[in-house]
Amino acid sequence: MDTTMTDRSGILVLGEVFAGIISPHTHEMFTAGTTLAEALGQPLTLAMLGTGFEDAEPYLESLDESINVVWHEVLEEEPFPYMAWVDIAAQLVTDGNWRVVVAPGTGIGVDWTPRLAARTGLPLASWSTGVEVIDGQVAVTRDVLGGRAETTVTCNADATFIIAMEPGMIAPSNIGSAEALTLADVFAEFSVDASATSVDTSVNRPPLKEAERVVSGGRGLVDAEGVKKLEALADALNAAVGASGAAVLQEILPHEMQVGSSGVVIRPKLYLAVGLSGSPQHTYGMKDAQYIVAINQDEGAPIFQMADFGVVGDLHKILPALVEELKS
Numbered sequence: 274m275d276t277t278m279t280d281r282s283g284i285l286v287l288g289e290v291f292a293g294i295i296s297p298h299t300h301e302m303f304t305a306g307t308t309l310a311e312a313l314g315q316p317l318t319l320a321m322l323g324t325g326f327e328d329a330e331p332y333l334e335s336l337d338e339s340i341n342v343v344w345h346e347v348l349e350e351e352p353f354p355y356m357a358w359v360d361i362a363a364q365l366v367t368d369g370n371w372r373v374v375v376a377p378g379t380g381i382g383v384d385w386t387p388r389l390a391a392r393t394g395l396p397l398a399s400w401s402t403g404v405e406v407i408d409g410q411v412a413v414t415r416d417v418l419g420g421r422a423e424t425t426v427t428c429n430a431d432a433t434f435i436i437a438m439e440p441g442m443i444a445p446s447n448i449g450s451a452e453a454l455t456l457a458d459v460f461a462e463f464s465v466d467a468s469a470t471s472v473d474t475s476v477n478r479p480p481l482k483e484a485e486r487v488v489s490g491g492r493g494l495v496d497a498e499g500v501k502k503l504e505a506l507a508d509a510l511n512a513a514v515g516a517s518g519a520a521v522l523q524e525i526l527p528h529e530m531q532v533g534s535s536g537v538v539i540r541p542k543l544y545l546a547v548g549l550s551g552s553p554q555h556t557y558g559m560k561d562a563q564y565i566v567a568i569n570q571d572e573g574a575p576i577f578q579m580a581d582f583g584v585v586g587d588l589h590k591i592l593p594a595l596v597e598e599l600k601s
């Protein structure tokens with residue numbers, strides 16, 4: 274792909290609609306998008322992702338005709354279909370040749386915007402508190418160290434820059450108040466494979482939140498083959514399958530299986546931690562399990578400090594052997 278500066282133009286704002294209501298943060302993102310569009314002299318496109326568009330449609334249709342509006346109804350599913358959001362957003366981002374993409378930093382946004390960056394291979398400035406253009410370069414102020422310090426980052430024009438805004442840090446503006454935007458209404462149809470990483474419902478495993486036994490896998494699973502070995506053990510134990518954040522980021526297990534501070538918090542009788550290191554974010558979600566068993570090839574892995582029983586070794590050999598043993 275040619276990524277010269279002249280090729281990249283336009284600001285894309287990825288707004289959110291929940292049950293037909295446009296999130297307040299979308300108005301803040303719109304401020305950021307408008308600031309950049311005006312300073313760079315480029316068109317602004319507002320893409321709305323979310324649910325309940327039959328309620329939001331009259332409002333969206335009433336918007337200033339000078340704004341490009343694209344929307345897509347994300348499947349309404351429980352649990353929240355993060356990967357559908359990533360699929361749609363990635364398609365929007367790669368279909369255009371945007372200079373800047375402004376994305377949400379809401380509770381949901383912090384989960385899917387890093388995946389969007391990973392999927393598209395584009396730089397992401399998260400926790401952004403402000404945007405401006407200095408000498409033709411987009412400059413973003415960001416909160417770091419949990420808001421104890423602030424830093425400014427700039428991005429060259431040779432790559433699309435994704436900016437995830439921190440909610441409540443920038444004044445909201447009415448959508449439609451910006452001038453000098455291009456005239457077009459774009460209604461896009463997207464094909465979304467929401468099943469790509471969703472749970473296999475054909476298998477009758479207990480739900481993660483209620484299961485007495487949980488078998489969780491981490492980065493050490495590596496790929497779908499590793500996941501199969503984990504699932505075989507889960508089935509042999511009549512256990513639910515859980516995941517670490519790294520396994521979810523690698524897209525080998527879905528987010529609804531993530532255990533931890535940004536996943537589910539569970540208290541099963543037995544928790545088997547397989548090929549995961551035991552980060553504080555993960556152990557937050559399972560530390561109160563009655564018995565913790567860890568399988569890890571690194572005897573120094575922090576998970577062993579909280580495990581009642583530990584096995585040091587290669588999970589790819591241990592899991593099939595365990596399944597065989599349980600079956601006999």
Ligand SMILES: Cc1cc2nc3c(=O)[nH]c(=O)nc-3n(C[C@H](O)[C@H](O)[C@H](O)COP(=O)(O)OP(=O)(O)OC[C@H]3O[C@@H](n4cnc5c(N)ncnc54)[C@H](O)[C@@H]3O)c2cc1C
Pocket residue numbers: 490491492493494516517518519520531532533534535536537547548549550551552554555558568569570571574586587588589
């Ligand atoms: C804001 C925020 C929220 C987060 N929320 C969560 C959350 O809710 N849940 C969560 O889990 N993480 C969360 N994370 C991510 C977290 O910080 C860790 O990055 C993640 O938990 C690491 O996952 P992991 O243990 O699978 O990977 P790693 O830390 O990379 O560990 C992989 C482990 O696998 C072992 N291993 C590798 N190969 C094998 C093998 N063949 N056999 C046996 N062992 C093997 C390695 O020795 C290593 O210990 C969050 C991070 C942030 C910043």
